[in-house]
Structures are given as structure tokens and as C-alpha cells.
Amino acid sequence: MRRVVIIGGGISGLAAAYYLKRYASEKAIPIEIRVLERERRLGGTIKTVYEDGFTVEGGPDCFLSEKPWALTMAREMGVEWQIVGTNEENKGTYIYSDEKLYRLPEGVMLMVPTRILPMLTTGLLTLHGKIRMGMDLFIKPRKDDVEESLAEFVTRRLGREALEKIAEPLVAGVHAGAPESMSLRATFPRFKQLEDDHGSLIKGMLARMRQTHKKNSGDNNPLTMFVTFHDGLGEFIGHLRSTFKDEELLIGHSVTTIMKKTAGGWLINIVNAPMMEADAIISAVPAYQTSAFLHNVDTELAEELRQIPYVSTATVSLAFESHILPKLKGFGFVVPRDQNRKIMAATWTSRKFFNRSPEGTTLLRCFFGSAHQPGMFNQDDETFIRTALAELRHIAGLNAEPLKAWVFRWPFSMPQTIIGHEARMQRIRERLALLPGIEICGGAYYGLGIPDCVYQGQLAAERLANWLAQQAG
Numbered sequence: 001m002r003r004v005v006i007i008g009g010g011i012s013g014l015a016a017a018y019y020l021k022r023y024a025s026e027k028a029i030p031i032e033i034r035v036l037e038r039e040r041r042l043g044g045t046i047k048t049v050y051e052d053g054f055t056v057e058g059g060p061d062c063f064l065s066e067k068p069w070a071l072t073m074a075r076e077m078g079v080e081w082q083i084v085g086t087n088e089e090n091k092g093t094y095i096y097s098d099e100k101l102y103r104l105p106e107g108v109m110l111m112v113p114t115r116i117l118p119m120l121t122t123g124l125l126t127l128h129g130k131i132r133m134g135m136d137l138f139i140k141p142r143k144d145d146v147e148e149s150l151a152e153f154v155t156r157r158l159g160r161e162a163l164e165k166i167a168e169p170l171v172a173g174v175h176a177g178a179p180e181s182m183s184l185r186a187t188f189p190r191f192k193q194l195e196d197d198h199g200s201l202i203k204g205m206l207a208r209m210r211q212t213h214k215k216n217s218g219d220n221n222p223l224t225m226f227v228t229f230h231d232g233l234g235e236f237i238g239h240l241r242s243t244f245k246d247e248e249l250l251i252g253h254s255v256t257t258i259m260k261k262t263a264g265g266w267l268i269n270i271v272n273a274p275m276m277e278a279d280a281i282i283s284a285v286p287a288y289q290t291s292a293f294l295h296n297v298d299t300e301l302a303e304e305l306r307q308i309p310y311v312s313t314a315t316v317s318l319a320f321e322s323h324i325l326p327k328l329k330g331f332g333f334v335v336p337r338d339q340n341r342k343i344m345a346a347t348w349t350s351r352k353f354f355n356r357s358p359e360g361t362t363l364l365r366c367f368f369g370s371a372h373q374p375g376m377f378n379q380d381d382e383t384f385i386r387t388a389l390a391e392l393r394h395i396a397g398l399n400a401e402p403l404k405a406w407v408f409r410w411p412f413s414m415p416q417t418i419i420g421h422e423a424r425m426q427r428i429r430e431r432l433a434l435l436p437g438i439e440i441c442g443g444a445y446y447g448l449g450i451p452d453c454v455y456q457g458q459l460a461a462e463r464l465a466n467w468l469a470q471q472a473g
Helices: 011-026 069-076 116-121 127-137 150-158 160-170 189-198 201-216 233-241 287-294 299-306 374-378 381-396 421-432 450-472
Strands: 002-007 031-037 048-051 054-057 083-085 093-097 100-103 226-229 249-251 255-260 266-270 276-278 280-283 310-321 332-334 345-348 361-369 404-415 438-440
Touching: 002 011, 002 266, 002 276, 002 450, 011 031, 011 233, 011 280, 011 450, 031 276, 048 233, 048 404, 054 310, 054 361, 069 233, 069 450, 093 160, 116 127, 127 150, 127 160, 127 201, 150 160, 150 189, 189 201, 226 233, 255 287, 266 280, 280 287, 280 450, 287 299, 287 438, 299 421, 310 381, 345 381, 361 381, 381 404, 421 438, 438 450
Parallel strands: 002 031, 002 280, 031 249, 093 332, 280 438
Antiparallel strands: 048 054, 083 226, 093 100, 255 266, 266 276, 310 361, 310 404, 332 345, 345 361
């Protein structure tokens, strides 16, 4: 019997454990799995609170349906039917610019325009900005292998105005990062792929939309771009948890270091618990934590992991009586960095998804996250709430006291895939190859979203199962 320890009970670690059990069974490898989670709950940044009829997401509130891995896992667990899309009757996003909310032109997909008339009539962009975006159709794709930042890429293809007013709040804002330092290929490879395959972002996005339409043409209930579970993402974690035995999930177990045994295998030091032996380990925690674990094993690997930067984020959810709120159509608004506001975005949660608040009430959520405002995360809850209310009053004209409020802080939770990330990951993989029986996965490496984390957990499990099979053979 081989013991495999997965450090971290977030979505990456649970996915790794889930798939490792499957692969080990398929290969007839007898294993004993232990998932070690330092918190008193599973899920990592996925945290859903149910209170007085409200379903409140503390971290992410949805995931992309076009990335298949989370949906595939849900299908395998037999719970795909509980996945719901956004309420398309209320769809729409606003961008705050020059003291005004502008509706994002219809047809803009992520940051790429696909319809002419809405772009021509929007007040968000100047005439020069609109013409410059349209020039994407005629700009030749870049053929060299020079690594570009998101800012460089968007400016080259769509212009500076598109970067500042659309791409930065819609795309870079999701990662709480600066587009000037974000690696395009590491963070948003799909955009580069559109350019490489079609020579133009607009042509590529139109082609992808046609493919999606063709794919969904026979589907009576096609998924929207963003999806979640009927009772929130905590339901996803609950379904995953149900696939494990109680003894396989050890919460409240904080790992400090990993040491290599002379005779092979690993020793894991745990706070206030006996040292645990393992034949193999998957570390599914933030890169800086994995760095600390492995410092005595491989200092070069530990230093590479430590160099991956993180920023802190927070969300403030607020419940109001619906009749006192301003009549804003759409899911919410995003705020470009150059507007110098304290929130990055706000979502009308109960308009975006059904089943999130009692009748007659509305649930809103404000997102805070920036490398430029680190001090604000030391504020107490009341100050956070007052800041959110002041921002909503200034930006959206909301002048009311909430019925309830929830504050969630996520210190150093958002990894930044900056320029040089791909080269760093190559060096990390080379160092890991010298440590057979050790794998890593998580949002810091090859994609931040929930589907990406599921996929990375699956790949780590597959690599480890293959290694275990070789050892057994």
C-alpha cells in the first residue's frame, strides 16, 4: 500500500485526490490518500455562506463553461444537472469612466468587438479609439517569439484606449494585476491563439462564436459563458467531499516542512500532530507555501516558487431592499485603474444568478484587489463596508443602508503570472524532475480559474499515478 499525501484542500488539491483515486484504481495500484488542509474547512478561496435566505460567495462566484474540465468533473460525479448559467435577461456590463457609467457595447466578447453598430454609437470610446480598434482587422500578426505583456499586445492590436477602458477592467482586473507586467501567453493564451490562427482578434472571435453557435444549435439548454452551481460553488466542494472517506480528509492540519527519507519517500512535519510518512506528495497550496515546505529539499526550486508574486483581494457583499436601489440594468460594473477608485468591480449578484436572495431583496458584491493598495486589507470590517458603500454611492448613485453585510479577506491569494512566467515554469519543471514522487498544482502555474485548477490537479494526479505504476512494475 502506497501512501500519497495531498497538501491543500482547495479545488486543486481535491481534484488531484479525486483523479488520483481513479487512476490508481485503473492501474491496480493500492494507495492510501490523505488530504491535509490547514483550515477547518475545505474549498480554499471557494467559500459559500448561507444566511437568512442569502447565498453569499466569499471568493469566486462562477467559472467559464468553455473550459471543459470543471464541467467534466461535475458530469463524472453525476451532478452536472445542478449547474446553472447566468440570467441572460439581465445580462450586460457597465464600465465606469469620467464620472459616468457606460454600458459595454453589445457584442464585445471579453475585450474583442464583434458588432459594428454598438461600437460606433457607444460614448465610452472616442472616434479615434473606435477606428483604432477596427484596425485589428488589417494589422498583421506578430511572428516572432518575443514575450509580450497584456498591455503591449492589446495596444498593438486594438490601441491604447481599448486597453485602458476595456481590456484592463474586464480582463486584467479579474486577476487584480497590472497589464504592463502580465504575461500574455501565461495569463491569456487564448488571445494569442486567436491572432496566430486567424490573423486578427476580431476575425478569430467571430469564428469562435460561429463554432459555439453550431455546437449549441442542437442543444435545447446551452450553457452561458459563466456558470455556477444552483446553491453556489460551495455545492461543488460538497459534492467533491462526498467522494472521499472521512479518514482521507484531515482538516486543521498545517504542514511546516517536507524532508526526504534516506531510504526513499518523504517525511511531513505537521503543527501539533505526529510526523507523517508518505511515498509521494502533491502540493496544492500557494507557491510561496510550497516554497517553504521544500526549502530544505531543493533550495533552487524553493526560490523559483517564492519568486511568483501574489496580491491580496477581498469581497464585500451587501443586501438591500430591492425597491430602494437605482434601476441599473445588467450584472454590474467594472472600474478601470486610471479612475483611481477603491473598488475594482461590483456585481448585482441576485440579478446575475437566480436563487441568491429572498424575494424583495437584492444582493450586491464589491471586489477589492490591487497591488497598489496593500494597506487597505488591514482595515476592520466596518471600514471595508463603509468604503464599499461610499464607492457605490459615488459610482452608481446607491444611497442606502444595507440589511446585512459580509466581508471576506483573501491575503496573498491571487498569483500574478508576470513576464518571464513561462521560463520560470520551465525551470520549476526541470527541478521537479529531480524529485520523483513530488508534484505541484494550483492557480499559480498554468491558469487561475476553477477549470484550470481542476485540470492541473488532474494532470498532477496522472503524472503521479504513472510514476507509482513504474515503481510497482
